[in-house]
Amino acid sequence: MLKKICTVFFLVLVIPVMAKQTTPEKEAVLKTVNIALDAAAKNKPGKLESVFAPNAIILDDSPPFVWSGKGSTLRWLSYIHEMANAYDFKAKPPRIVEVTKNRAYVTLPIAFKGVINQHGKKFSIKDKGCWILVLQKNAKNWQIIGAGWASSFQKMLPIK
Secondary structure (H helix, E strand, O other), X not given: OHHHHHHHHHHHHHHHHHHHOOOHHHHHHHHXXXXXXXXXXXXXXXXXXXXXXXXXEEEXXXXXXXXXXXXXXXXXXXXXXXXEEEEEEEEOOOOEEEEOOOEXXXXXXXEEEEEEEEOOEEEEEEEEEEEEEEEEEOOOOXXXXXXXXXXXXXXXXXXX
């Protein structure tokens, strides 16, 4: 019985506190993530490219679904801004920030709304999901080596 009580105590009280603890490495990872968010929101290709590795892989829910290789970050950002206009997204605090010696994993809930152009038609869209990022530490800083979007709710309405 005591073992069960200790286990529940650990799961309910200790793990949430551990998840919120910050370290200089976590702060450096989150600084990189925040630069990426700001650059994507404000269409700043140079700034976005500075925090993505040159060979980063990006997954998204729109064709071609994957961008990879040299210039993948700029191609993806260009596509987003061609497809979506008058959009806004809000990021919530990360749900997961796991940092090892040279890799990090971050999940970031995001709410997105705006107008998108798809198949020659305009749609009003509201979407909620999660931006999943994998970062690698190089000699100078953290860089995003992989980014993926997972939608949990999407509502698209045609604009007449």
